[in-house]
Amino acid sequence: MTNRAGKATYAYGLLFQSEAIKKWHLSAPDSFKQYRSSWYDRVDDCDYGAAPLNANIEVTSRCNMACTFCYNIKMPEDQIGDMDISTYQKFINDGVKEGLVAVNLNGLGEPTLRADLPEMIAYAKEKGVLEVMFHTNGSIMSIELAEKLIKAGLDKIIFSVDSPEKESYEKMRLLKTYDADSKLRIKPMDFDKIRQNVETFFEVRKRAGSVKPFIRTTMVLTDENEKYVPLFIERWKDLADEISVQDMLSESKITEKVSWRNSNKSRVFANKRQLLEQALQKNIKYVCPLLYQSMYFYHNGDVAMCSYPQARDIKIIGNIKSSTVAEIWKSSEIVDLRRLHEEGKWHEVEMCRNCDMPYVEIASNLNMSHTSQFSESNGH
DSSP, X not given: OOEEEOOTTTTEEEEEEOHHXXXXXXXXXXXXXXXXXXHHHHHHHXXXXXSOSEEEEOSBOOOSBOOTTOGGGGOOGGGOOBOOHHHHXXXXXXXXXXXXXXXXXXXXXXXXXXXXXXXXXXXXXXXXXXXXXXXXXSOSOOHHHHHHHHHHTOOEEEEXXXXXXXXXXXXXXXXXXXOTTOOEEEEEOOHHHHHHHHHHHHHHHHHHTOOOSEEEEEEEEXXXXXXXXXXXXXXXXXXXXXXXXXXXXXXXXXOSXXXXXXXXXXXXXXXXXXXXXXXXXXXXXXXXXXXXXXXXXXXXXXEESSSSGGGGGTOEEEETTTSOHHHHHTOXXXXXXXXXXXXXXXXXXXXXXXXSHHHHHHHHHTTOSSGGGXXXXXXX
């Protein structure tokens, strides 16, 4: 008997939902309910449809932080930049026509560094995108920005906080600063400032009398901060509509240009070989959910073999400037990759074998991962 790993919500675990978001989901439009149902059904049925349901759009790869668990600080200069607005609009126009219903305005950068982020959100909503969201480190927030994001129609904002405890947070989240000689300096991000920024967004939304954008706070789990999960819930449940955790998904990155290793640890990564052996022995078949749900494309319009962010150095299979969403989504290379996963041969593909996500999912299946104890999320 074959056992499947690779659940639709992959490395996320949902810890808390507010009554407001529960009530909204119950009364949500049928189109939204169908989209959320498809998020799960596609993975269960290995059905990739006519187009991705969701797109992760790297509106910028610039970031103002140098977090200890993130590869961004090591990204080569030729991978740093902003997406031009015409490329963004072309993708939205084409994607919605093909069936795209959700966008996450994220790559390995900080979206709020873009002054025109509210305009990008508004454009997607005007064209019919059902759910527009983005992750943020929360370092850039003001009353003015919050008002613009809410007015633009943002559906969800996800604050990556990582710890409810000041000392551990400030060890993980580091801010880039520059001295008088323009030399880069790294210092801890002020935990209290982040709390204040989330409160600012919450209060602006409250004054606007709006249930949206929903606020999620999330933490990347490591062997050091896992003990703070109960405190994390207590710290944020008065401000957040959702609270979630995510297993750390990036152990290392080695390319021709750069070598980077995560300074934080996850118990999953220490057991990759053993996890693969157990998966083969127990006939656990890993099928990557991203191959059926989501497309990831970079600030220059490139689309890689899969939507995992670190795939940019492996193989670019198209560019949104010269190809349609459907052409890329149904390309023979991606179709062949899906087939290998469905046949249980994911580990025969070097890109997938070196990816961290299969091992997190296998560990979850074996009740060994951080998130295996938590319920699946209603969002992504």
